[in-house]
Amino acid sequence: MFQLTSLPQEEVLRYLGYRGSKIPPALEDTIGRCMEETCRLASPAYLYRHFSIAREEDGIRLVGTPYSLKGQDIRSHLAGCEEIYLLCATLGLSIDREIRLRMLTTPEEALILDAGATAAIEETADAAEEEIADICKRQGLGITWRFSPGYGDLPLSTQKWLLPLMDAPRKIGLTVTESLLMTPGKSVSAIIGVTHLPSTPQQPEKSGNKKNPCERCPNRETCAYRKRGNHC
16 A cells, blocks of 8 residues: 655745745654655545546436436546546544644644645555556557546535445545545545556646546635635
């Protein structure tokens, strides 16, 4: 299973809102210490599962299941795909608990830990995605970028059946609440399409289903990251 040994500092700083500004030495030391704590407290785990798909008028059906991915955005994202991988990843409960505790004692450290955990879950999901890419590459295939429930017009309620379908509650302790929040909080789920054009997550083929994800995000106009020239 994936081991988290370090974090990309530039990503942690990005989540903290820094854009090239000088960081005071004392704060830089605190950031470095919190990044080390994030790696120590996180228990990264992920799952992925392969499905054949069929197109429906209002979305994409997972063959052999009663479930469909609803919406035109996911149909567009998976244009030309006949197979997908469902993916989910989590950092476990310990980092969530520590962030909540630091909010009461040292809020500045809590914000840094939260930024570190956000970078950490992306690193974990990236590791799972790379495994999927390697599997597909050996078959002469490629992949799309990750498309998560709640993105575009794919309902966030997709989480309610996606996680049980992957047996995520039992295998990695990942569940979803009635309000559609994942528990543990530092978790992600996503859909990855299998393409007939070889690609990698870092260098996707320039085909129609790999547009900048910000272009279709429902929070595009109010996104704090986008206003700073970044992305989530």
